[in-house]
Amino acid sequence: MPNMESQDSTVSRGEEIKVLANEAFKAHKYSQAIDLYTQAIELNGKNAVYWANRALAHTKLEEYGSAIQDASKAIEIDPKYSKGYYRRGAAFLAMGKFKEALKDFQQVKKICPNDPDATKKLKECEKAVMKLKFEEAIAAPESERRLVADSIDFRSIDVEQQYSGARIEGDSATLDFVKKMMDDFKNQKCLHKRYAFQIVLQTREMLQALPSLVDINIPDGKHFTVCGDVHGQFYDLLNIFELNGLPSEENPYLFNGDFVDRGSFSVEVILTLFAFKCMCPSAIYLARGNHESKSMNKIYGFEGEVRSKLSETFVELFAEVFCCLPLAHVINDKVFVVHGGLFSVDGVKLSDIRAIDRFSEPPEEAWHYLMSVARMLPLGDLFDTLGPLGDLFDTLGLMLNCYGVIHNLSMEEVLASGMGNKGAFMRFEAPELKPNIVTFSAVPHPDVKPMAYANNFLRMFS
Structure with missing residues (x-):
């Protein structure tokens, strides 16, 4: 009994x-x-x-x-x-x-x-x-497919005389161009396709040259900012820059994946991030998230938005560029930054991540442990399978708790869903690299609802 x-x-x-x-x-x-x-x-x-x-x-x-x-x-x-x-x-x-x-x-x-x-x-x-x-x-066999990026000559595209938007004069974007482009986007104006092609193609070239795991060195006395999911919230991206300054060599950022989908200003977000990368490669680092993939873009809105604002060609081009994005970053041999947290299998080392041939749509098993929710985790004895990488933070618990805070305040759940709560980013100061969390509230944006370009399937299950 x-x-x-x-x-x-x-x-x-x-x-x-x-x-x-x-x-x-x-x-x-x-x-x-x-x-x-x-x-x-x-x-x-x-x-x-x-x-x-x-x-x-x-x-x-x-x-x-x-x-x-x-x-x-x-x-x-x-x-x-x-x-x-x-x-x-x-x-x-x-x-x-x-x-x-x-x-x-x-x-x-x-x-x-x-x-x-x-x-x-x-x-x-x-x-x-x-x-x-x-x-x-x-569909054509994989061996016969030609990359869209190889078929585009942006220099051959004429810019109409009446076009009054941002222009790239010369071979690369300048700060004046990026500021003008962001201001145009803020007022719901479009960037000419010539310059959009130029930005995306040049970004692809830069990303192709990077390893799958990128080492970032922050000199003593300098700072570094890590941002989680932006998810097409362009006006909140502008607010981050307002609060924390524009990306530059002295004010570098890492955007840790999920730049697009959900929010209905994903084109503006991705072109802005890519333009800063073209302007100054060391000013901004970009990691791949689970929404930088064809399957997600088809369902969660980016594909439809690109088709509406740019063209079908850009749909394929963005997919090719997303395959070039690095998978993870290590800051000063102390902080490991990856979009999906740690691994579903034991024994993974940083050398294994460096060896990943990432230039494809990701296999599901890789997605499972590399992509999911924005996370920042310290290296050291807790994850000793990653190998010896310098000193661990004095307060390991603080770092893990900070992950919990940034996760609970992530733009993915909060801003992109239009709930009006808070977003957050982390600012690290070298050499200690102890994280300072900055929170902010969602800002007003034009009356275009989140998921405006999303697949009908998603609306059925919302």
């Missing part, structure tokens, strides 16, 4: 924690919700609902690999639990894996034949798979 009472108490406690987790989820505190669902699972790991709910929270943080694992566990526990298939299908869909998503929504339809929502999503998945098969059928 005592064992039965203890078991009942454990199950009851699990339900209480699930209620708290649901409340955190409703408040958009997805990391907190995941922690609470995990506690509930530890008390009662045979409850499919806990696994499916945690899968949904992972999906909200774009941790799709974890979402698929949790949803699969829910299905394993209860093969007739429709939400397990639904949430795994939604995660597959968010990754652009339409064929896998289709199988899950077929199961949802089988379990719930009269559910109109399931019927609608199944039909949309069927359309997407049909389109995908058609595109695969007409």
